[in-house]
Amino acid sequence: MRMTNEEIIRIINDSLIKEFELDRTKMVPEAMLYDNLELDSLDRVDMVIVLENAFKFKIREEKEIRDIRTLGDIHKFVINKIRESERIS
Amino acid sequence: MNLTVFPLLVIMTVIGIIVSVPAFFMLRIIRRMEPLVIIRLFVWIYGRAWLAIIKPFTGFQAEGLKKGDFKPPCIIVPNHLSFFDTFFMGALPFSDVCFAVRAWPFKMAWYAPFMRIARYLDVESASWEESFEACKRELQRGGSLLFFPEAHRSRDGRLGRFYSGAFKVSVATGMPVVPLCITGTGRMCPPGRPLLKPAKVRLKALPAVNPDRFPGPDGHIEMRKFVKALMAEEIERMDISHAV
Numbered sequence A: 001m002r003m004t005n006e007e008i009i010r011i012i013n014d015s016l017i018k019e020f021e022l023d024r025t026k027m028v029p030e031a032m033l034y035d036n037l038e039l040d041s042l043d044r045v046d047m048v049i050v051l052e053n054a055f056k057f058k059i060r061e062e063k064e065i066r067d068i069r070t071l072g073d074i075h076k077f078v079i080n081k082i083r084e085s086e087r088i089s
Numbered sequence B: 001m002n003l004t005v006f007p008l009l010v011i012m013t014v015i016g017i018i019v020s021v022p023a024f025f026m027l028r029i030i031r032r033m034e035p036l037v038i039i040r041l042f043v044w045i046y047g048r049a050w051l052a053i054i055k056p057f058t059g060f061q062a063e064g065l066k067k068g069d070f071k072p073p074c075i076i077v078p079n080h081l082s083f084f085d086t087f088f089m090g091a092l093p094f095s096d097v098c099f100a101v102r103a104w105p106f107k108m109a110w111y112a113p114f115m116r117i118a119r120y121l122d123v124e125s126a127s128w129e130e131s132f133e134a135c136k137r138e139l140q141r142g143g144s145l146l147f148f149p150e151a152h153r154s155r156d157g158r159l160g161r162f163y164s165g166a167f168k169v170s171v172a173t174g175m176p177v178v179p180l181c182i183t184g185t186g187r188m189c190p191p192g193r194p195l196l197k198p199a200k201v202r203l204k205a206l207p208a209v210n211p212d213r214f215p216g217p218d219g220h221i222e223m224r225k226f227v228k229a230l231m232a233e234e235i236e237r238m239d240i241s242h243a244v
Helices: A005-020 A041-055 A063-067 A071-088 B002-030 B035-058 B083-091 B112-117 B128-140 B165-173 B219-243
Strands: B061-063 B075-078 B097-101 B144-147 B177-183 B202-205
Touching: A005 A041, A005 A071, A041 A071, A041 B128, A041 B219, A063 A071, B002 B035, B035 B083, B035 B097, B035 B112, B075 B165, B083 B097, B097 B128, B128 B144, B128 B165, B144 B165, B165 B177, B165 B219, B177 B219, B202 B219
Parallel strands: B061 B202, B075 B144, B075 B177, B097 B144
Antiparallel strands: B177 B202
């Protein structure tokens, strides 16, 4: 069944909150990963693993990951990735 | 307490700096010790002197920190409540320990030269790859690492979010993690408070956790969660026993 964008965003936020013990009130799309959510460079690597486990896809080789700065960027990236795989299948 | 501890701390620091210069060259020439090993030894002795100063006001107790309770090289992960937590590391059973800390301690003029010679790691300024390589080198030469996995001092006394660095190094190198539970330093000197107040301080090292138990690409994440849960449980127990 096709997930809505809202469902995808909820899964992303819940996964990140659970894995990185983040404050739910800070989970807004404009939140900067480093400055607002206080994720470090290693967390970015872990974030990829967390998202791969949550959505059962492989993204660690994707170049766009390097451009991610905000939580909204993650939402967009994952939504695009899922829609792309839906088109292919 | 403050009228005793702070003057003694200043005297101890000044004497330490003065004595450390000839002592450094003596140990270097006579014992042929590496500079970083000498400075780490001095830091450890400084911590021991701190424990002697502070004991009457804290009833300081250490558990699981006797020689042989855990062996180097290993990765020590204490919780973080106060600026003075690092001073209590004089209670560790060995001195060859590399502190992996944030950038600001390197800006303290009276400590920074010692930290640089001791090759402590500024994990905030360096990239993760640089820090990781430095950690591996340190463990390969037989030194131990000390990370505060929360990165910041806790503002409310509760165990904060754990970062993964220490656990990633453990899983990658096969070196065990030693959880070190601290209670009381937050009551003695919480963040943002300039003066000390008497409080019972306890340090308890838990049995070393082996990374072999956490295989796979997210092994370090599982290890981080496991160690945090162990520490949270033990700190709660220690806090309750304080209250009794």
